[in-house]
Amino acid sequence: MKPNNKTEKLYTDRATFYERLFVGFLGWGRELESFFRRSNYIHPNDKVLDAGCGTGIITRVLYRLAKEEGYKSINFHAFDLTRNMLEIFQGWIAGQSADNIELQQTDVLELEALPSYWKEYDLIVSSTMLEYLPNEKVKDALSNLKQLLGNEGTFLVIITKRNFITQWLAGKWWRTNLFDEQEIRDLFHAVGFNKIEFKKFSPQWSNFIMVIEAKK
Numbered sequence: 001m002k003p004n005n006k007t008e009k010l011y012t013d014r015a016t017f018y019e020r021l022f023v024g025f026l027g028w029g030r031e032l033e034s035f036f037r038r039s040n041y042i043h044p045n046d047k048v049l050d051a052g053c054g055t056g057i058i059t060r061v062l063y064r065l066a067k068e069e070g071y072k073s074i075n076f077h078a079f080d081l082t083r084n085m086l087e088i089f090q091g092w093i094a095g096q097s098a099d100n101i102e103l104q105q106t107d108v109l110e111l112e113a114l115p116s117y118w119k120e121y122d123l124i125v126s127s128t129m130l131e132y133l134p135n136e137k138v139k140d141a142l143s144n145l146k147q148l149l150g151n152e153g154t155f156l157v158i159i160t161k162r163n164f165i166t167q168w169l170a171g172k173w174w175r176t177n178l179f180d181e182q183e184i185r186d187l188f189h190a191v192g193f194n195k196i197e198f199k200k201f202s203p204q205w206s207n208f209i210m211v212i213e214a215k216k
């Protein structure tokens, strides 16, 4: 089985579980909301891409914030490998009657399959997706996403930190790769991002998750 098929199977089987347990009960959604509320990542007329969107929590949070701010003309695009995850997101979109969110089922390693107008983004967010790629493919994925970023755009990557607990959890449960700060710096420099800044989640999430803001 190709690594991506295994990931797709994992999230096909666990889509509802992921949404209810991780996004809802364990508070991933609340953490993201509080992070984006104290940041300033969206502006009127932005074009936003959620790469590896899963059940859509990043876009859902940004959509809500944009609505509160009265930003009407933001376009949200989001893709994921796993249909079941996208179906949960699609259900949410229908419930909101949100006509400015478009979804595609796509692999981050095959972005040529995206519509040609999916480019020149002001903001690209990739949250806990790169962990699922074979290590030697992470650079290709970053490079693919960089090509979709506008010249002044911001690339935000949320990724699992390597530590004792995540090593145990990743081995037992989510079967992910893990990263440390230096590896991330090297990868981002290797694909040509010159400006990199590490941002912080709340203390309890910062032990497990790194947030990297990069610009060309």
Ligand SMILES: C[S@@+](CC[C@H](N)C(=O)[O-])C[C@H]1O[C@@H](n2cnc3c(N)ncnc32)[C@H](O)[C@@H]1O
Pocket: 004, 007, 008, 011, 023, 051, 052, 053, 054, 055, 056, 057, 058, 079, 080, 081, 082, 085, 106, 107, 108, 109, 126, 127, 128, 129, 132, 133
């Ligand atoms: C831990 S979930 C994260 C979902 C969402 N970004 C969030 O923060 O809740 C990982 C997601 O990455 C997706 N994924 C894994 N490998 C992928 C790939 N090669 N291309 C696109 N999506 C991928 C999975 O299908 C899954 O929905």
